[in-house]
Amino acid sequence: MDERAFYRESQTTKPATLRCPYCRMDNTYELRWLVRRKVDKIPRNVDERDRAKFAKAASYMVLLDDKTVCKNPRCRKNFELSGIKTTAFLTD
Numbered sequence: 001m002d003e004r005a006f007y008r009e010s011q012t013t014k015p016a017t018l019r020c021p022y023c024r025m026d027n028t029y030e031l032r033w034l035v036r037r038k039v040d041k042i043p044r045n046v047d048e049r050d051r052a053k054f055a056k057a058a059s060y061m062v063l064l065d066d067k068t069v070c071k072n073p074r075c076r077k078n079f080e081l082s083g084i085k086t087t088a089f090l091t092d
Contacts, residue, residue, distance in 0.1 A: 005043045006057045007036040011064070016084060018068070023075040031081070032064040037090070059090040 013030040020027070037059045042051065063086040067078050 003053070003057075005039075006054055007038060007059075010035050010037075012061075018081065018084075020070040020072060020075055020077070021079050022077045023070060023072050025070070025072045025075070027071040029068050029071070031068070031084070033061045033088075034064055035059075035061050035090075061088045061090060062086065 012033050012035050014033055015028050016031050017026055017028050019025070038057050042054050046054070063081070063084065065081060067080050070077050070079065
């Protein structure tokens with residue numbers, strides 16, 4: 001069974017304070033995250049291996065953005081996001 005059957009997917013944005021490496025200005029940026037929440041009930045037609053996978057599955061978020069544009073009007077350069085974890089597990 002496909003692992004995606006164990007989760008409900010949605011997208012959300014979360015603020016993060018980042019520093020542009022070019023102009024050294026701090027700003028708050030809205031970063032896009034893919035949220036995968038574990039479903040409440042196990043899907044139908046699963047075997048023992050899938051039941052074990054479902055028992056170990058946990059809700060988590062994955063960062064979708066890898067670059068952003070500086071908000072400083074004089075800079076406006078693209079820079080890579082560093083110092084931010086790309087995966088975060090959720091507690092219910």
